[in-house]
Amino acid sequence: MTWFRKRKFTTLRPPSQRSRIPEGMWLKCSNCLEIITNKDWEENLKVCPRCGHHERIGARERIRQLVDPGSFEEYDAGLVSTDPLQFVDLKPYREHIEESRRKSGENDAIVCGMGRIETMPLSLGVMEFAFRGGSMGSVVGEKVARTLERGLEHRVPVLIVCASGGARMQEGILSLMQLAKTSALIARLGQAGLPYFVLLTHPSYAGIMASFGSLGDVILAEPEALIGFAGPRVIEQTIKQILPPGFQKSEFVQEHGFVDLVLPRKELRPTLARLMRFFGSEPATASETRPAETERASENSARIIESFGP
Numbered sequence: 333m334t335w336f337r338k339r340k341f342t343t344l345r346p347p348s349q350r351s352r353i354p355e356g357m358w359l360k361c362s363n364c365l366e367i368i369t370n371k372d373w374e375e376n377l378k379v380c381p382r383c384g385h386h387e388r389i390g391a392r393e394r395i396r397q398l399v400d401p402g403s404f405e406e407y408d409a410g411l412v413s414t415d416p417l418q419f420v421d422l423k424p425y426r427e428h429i430e431e432s433r434r435k436s437g438e439n440d441a442i443v444c445g446m447g448r449i450e451t452m453p454l455s456l457g458v459m460e461f462a463f464r465g466g467s468m469g470s471v472v473g474e475k476v477a478r479t480l481e482r483g484l485e486h487r488v489p490v491l492i493v494c495a496s497g498g499a500r501m502q503e504g505i506l507s508l509m510q511l512a513k514t515s516a517l518i519a520r521l522g523q524a525g526l527p528y529f530v531l532l533t534h535p536s537y538a539g540i541m542a543s544f545g546s547l548g549d550v551i552l553a554e555p556e557a558l559i560g561f562a563g564p565r566v567i568e569q570t571i572k573q574i575l576p577p578g579f580q581k582s583e584f585v586q587e588h589g590f591v592d593l594v595l596p597r598k599e600l601r602p603t604l605a606r607l608m609r610f611f612g613s614e615p616a617t618a619s620e621t622r623p624a625e626t627e628r629a630s631e632n633s634a635r636i637i638e639s640f641g642p
């Protein structure tokens with residue numbers, strides 16, 4: 333009758349003696365739940381090696397992945413939104429902005445500057461979805477416009493990486509006026525013979541797709557990114573029809589001719605380099621000194637410039 337003497341419970345060792353998996357070593361793919369080591373995850377640019385799911389990444393990380401290390405110089409970092417309509421929903425718009433600035437660490441929903449890809453200079457802007465869903469108000473519009481103007485000034489290609497739910501309602505008509513402003517500058521870039529590239533990431537919707545998101549000379553997209561003007565639910569309710577499978581996914585949109593290339597994250601940088609060479613980009617010359625750029629960038633970020641109007 334030895335089982336009578338069998339211990340019923342396992343004695344737990346005190347917490348300090350238990351073996352532990354160090355925190356932050358593993359993570360789980362949000363799509364297929366595969367366990368991946370942090371190192372593999374980072375090396376794979378936050379794409380799941382099992383299912384190919386592209387995890388959303390922030391603007392700064394995107395810039396690190398795309399441009400040559402240490403080549404990015406930020407511009408217009410100090411632009412912040414005013415509250416021209418004195419808008420109040422659940423709370424005043426100004427409080428929403430403050431909260432988003434605190435949470436995202438950015439002053440608005442886009443990070444812009446100059447950088448290099450395989451030593452070829454370009455002007456780029458990368459949208460930050462973590463800041464109010466990447467919505468476009470007067471600051472985003474102004475920063476995109478200035479990014480395009482820098483392309484014209486330096487005669488370099490322009491790249492905008494989109495991630496947005498659309499125009500920012502709290503700025504009303506001023507948000508919508510950014511559509512015309514940015515579109516006009518893209519036309520000027522075209523007249524100057526300079527290429528304009530767009531990268532659509534998940535999600536790219538509404539106001540930006542009615543302007544700079546859809547006007548690229550070459551439009552790239554990440555796999556499975558949702559791209560469109562109105563969301564599928566709104567469309568279904570309006571046309572009272574069931575939408576086809578994969579509707580508004582980047583692959584579907586490419587099939588219908590709106591996107592030129594759907595590329596996995598790892599291929600974005602080499603493809604952009606190839607495109608830049610194709611459109612005549614050349615490596616930066618030694619005379620394009622960095623200190624001047626750095627000075628200008630730091631001067632811009634030290635100063636808070638209030639943006640107003642279109």
Ligand SMILES: [Zn+2]
Binds near residue numbers: 361362364384
């Ligand atoms: Zn996965």
